[in-house]
Each structure stands twice: as structure tokens, then as C-alpha cells.
Amino acid sequence: MSTTIIPSAPQTSTAFGDLQTPHTKSWQRFLRVFLGRKVVIFGAVIIAILIFVALTADWITPYDPYQQNLRESLKPPSSAHWLGTDALGRDTLSRIIYGTRTSLAVGVNSVGLAALIGMTLGLLAGYLGGWISTLIMRCVDALMAIPPLMLALAIGAALGGGLNNVIISLGISLIPTYVRLMRGQVLAVKQSDYIKASEIIGSSDLRTMLAHVLPNCLSPLIVLITLNLGVAIIAEAGLSFVGLGITPPGAAWGSMVNDGYRYLLSNPILSFAPGFCVMLVVLAFNLVGDGLRDALDPRLRGTL
């Protein structure tokens, strides 16, 4: 990811009506590039299916994902249970369907948390500079010295398991990238004449930051957010696999892989199916993220 990216859609064009034309053209160009590649559409379709399944899980699951039935335990795939049943006789397909909720909830919330905090800190560090910038960036360096999964585990250890704590610990471990990217963007945008103009007409720092700097820094951050959704989902799966994620009856793909691992020889599908879902969803977010980058930033087209 490059550090300085020219925003494709100038959003401070209100003073000149004729700037509206390139605005719509760039929007058309965005759609053309974005939808022009089959893999990106493939990724977008997977994400759409994921969201649909997560929203309608209550209606489309064939069985209750928490309903135990020991007489039906460890059944191979059949017409009654398409992906078989686990050691407690719960339907694997239903649990995978409910797992989409966990993945999406953790992905969206932890990335949202990280983006909100990280972008705020990056904006402050880049715009204000000075000792505030030094302080923020050294803290970011310190956070970056600890591997994200390890940091998430350590924070999780202190806070305990459960959905909210997983979101908090993953969110914190994702913050540094946003601060760095946002700061780099702000430093580049700050040099523009319209920022100087805004300062000259006496706008407050807050107004300049929110109304002029922020909107012109967004496109690479949108790409990062998309790519990070995949990162968060795979990290959540890792945490759940280790056992420090969603607490037992809850359905999470990572813990399903771990539960199935014990029955690998007899029922490999118990591990294979949920892990495959993780891969598919992460791949989808990565493909869409790459597509967004190519569409939002013409300079990177064809090189990455």
C-alpha cells in the first residue's frame, strides 16, 4: 500500500459548478474498474451471500444450532444433515450458518473500533504534529512491536473470553495500521492549497480537519477497512481455534475447526467445512479490497 494517494473524487468542488462533471465521470470510472474484473464480482457475491445468511440465519437453518441430540452424534453427511453432526449431535450446517454472525459481528465491530480510534489519532498526529505526533507515533510503534494475535490473546487473557472482549482485543491490535496510514495521508493533504486557504480564512483546526483534511484522506482508508475485515475474521477464527474466543455453546468457525480436530480420522468434515468458510470469506474481502484499491486509485492500477 502506498502512502500518498491522490483522491480520485475532489469533494471540495462546491465553489465551481463545472467540477461536477469530472466528479460523475470519476464515479463511472470507479464502477467500470471495480465491476470490470470477474474475481472482484466473485468476492462481492460471496460477501453478499455472507450478509444475507447472517441476517436470515433464524429462518434458513434446518436445525437449532444449539440443540444437542446425543443419539445423533458424529453422523456423517446425509440428506437429513448435509454436513453431518458434531460430537454433541448438533447439526454442522446450522452451526456454520450461525457462525457467519459471529464472524461478521467480530469483523465489522473490531474493524470499526480500530478505524475510529486509529483514524482519530492519525488525524491528530498528522495535522497537529509536534509532541502530540511524537507521543502518538511512539505508542503506535510500541503496539506494533507486539504481534497482533499475541496482543489479542494477552488482552483477552486479562478481560476473559466472550464476543465483546474478542472485539475489543482485536480492535486494539488493529489500531496501529490506521494511525500510520491516516497520518501519512494527512501529511500529504496538508500541503494542498485548499488547506492553506481554509486556515487563512480563519477556520478553526477542528473545522479544517473534519471538513477539508478528512474527506480527502479517505480512499486508501476505505481499502484498508475492507482488507482488514478479512484480517479480523481470520484472527477471530485463530482466537476461537485456540479456545479464547466465543464461549462454548456459541457457534464460531474457529472453535468448530478445533472441536472437529479430535474426530479428524472419522469425521474430517467437522474441521474441513468451517475452515473452508473462513478461507472463502477472507478471500472475498481481500479480492474486493484489491478491486476497490484499483478502482479508487488509478496510480496503483496494474502494478499490484
Add this chain to the structure above:
Amino acid sequence: MIVFVVRRLIETVVVLVLVSFIAFSLLHITPGDPALFILGDTATPERIQALRQELWLDQPLYVQYARWATNLLQGNLGNSIVFRESVAKLFAVRLPITFHLGIVALFLSILVSIPAGILSAVRRGGWLDSIINVSANLAMAVPIFWLGILGIYFFALNLRWLPVQGYTAPTDDFWLSTRQLVMPAICLALVPLASLTRQTRSSMLEVIRQDYIRTARSKGLSEWQVITEHALKNAIIPVVTLLGMQLRNLVGGAILVEQVFNIPGMGRLLVSGVFGKDYILVQGMVMIVGVVVALANLAVDISYGYIDPRIRYDE
């Protein structure tokens, strides 16, 4: 150059002090009394009081930190709550195991990714480029713990080519050790491999279209010479930066890989520490890894001067 190294050294020390704040505060973000949280409701009041004293929880926060940091500087990481043994001793046994796994994975990823990235860039748009791109995309998306399980199922349980799990020191039985390490090392190498390949490809593409490459070609140099002697030298710099950052991925990945393949390294130790609410162990681990990562980044920064003669620090 010396000024730069000294400045980076000071920065590294500042970062490590901040890492120590993070590690220290882990014990204190627990809900309620840390001693009670660690030992659980069933512990006797005497036991809780003893632990409070052992962790200096009855002292003011700054005294606690000062004592903890002083011990840290003397190499005393405290005693593990779960293992009832010195944390430094626990690390001494497990660190070499994770290091062995990590170094093999790192070499594997460098050996594969740089040639793959170059090939992909040189044959841009061809079928080889497509295959390498698709593989890199898949490798970034696959959960490595799941890939490990797939590997165990196919190569160990069904084909019986490789042992299922476990770790043997290479000094005990080199052949068995290597066979046991094949799958874990591949799984661990995967993420660095994919990102290094992508970076090599894109920075090669950037360099290849520059004028001096055209000049080199028109001088009549062979394509091999142009690529290895002219293009690669400039393309490799961002790859080295990324290489420095891969250490984090390797440590994070080792946690999962060691869990799947039952390797008694730092990753498994961390997981048992987390489940045993062994904060002393977790704090020590965060510190050790923080030091290693910070020093690696320092080494990468300093090495730029040797890789790229255009970079001069004293300006």
C-alpha cells in the same frame, strides 16, 4: 551514520519502555482484584494474600512498576503462577524450539517468494503470473491452523508420508526432526511467503519500466544480468522493509501452528499461560517478543545503508 544509529537506538529504548507499560498494565486491566481473578473464588484468603504480596499488589502502582521494571532489567521475569518455575527458565527451554521452527519458515518463505515474485513480474500477464497471483491470494486467505489440519489428514493420516505431530530436537534425531518440521514450517511460511511475493512482484514491475533498465538492455546485457544485477538491487528495498515486519506474523503464526502440531514452543506456552491466567508468564512473553521485534526493526533500518548506497543517514 553513527548519529542515525544512536537516534534509532534511543527510539528503540523509548518503544521498549512503552511496551513495558503495556505488559505491566495487562495485570491491571483485569476486572476487580487481580489476585482474586487469577486464583478464582475457591482460593483461601491466605493464598490470595500471599499472591497479593508476591505481586506487590498492596503497594502503590508506581512502586509496583518500578519493582517489576527493575527485576526485568536484571533478567528476572518473575515466577510463573501455573508452572511454579522461573519464567526465564521456561523461556530458555522453549525459545530455541520456536526459533528453529521460525528460522526454517523464514528461509523457506524468502527462497520461494523472491524468485516467484521476479518470475511473476517478468512474465506479467502470462499463465505463470496468474498462477502465482491466485496462489498468493489463496495463501493470504487460508487459516494456517486449518491448513495444518488438512495437511495432517492427507499427508500424515492417509498417505503416511510424514509424522502426525510433535517436535524432536535436531541434535537428538536430525531426520525425524526434519520430517516433523516439514508441515509446520510450510504452514508458518505461508503468510510471509504470500506477502513477500506480492511485494517483490510489484516493486519489480515498478523498477522494470525505468529508463536505466532500458539502457542496460540496449547495452546488450543478457536478460538474466538485467534482472539480477540491475533491477533486483533497486526492487529489493521495499521487500527488506516488509521482511522486517514479517517477524510479527511469524510469532503470531507460531502460536497457532504449535497448537495444531503439538510443538512445545513459546506459542503453546503462551496459550497455557493465558488459560492459567498466568499474568507473570504473559507479561514476560510480551516483553521478550517486544524486545526481539524492536531489535529486528532496528537491524532492518540500519541494513538499508548497506543495501541501498543512495540512502545516507547523516544528511
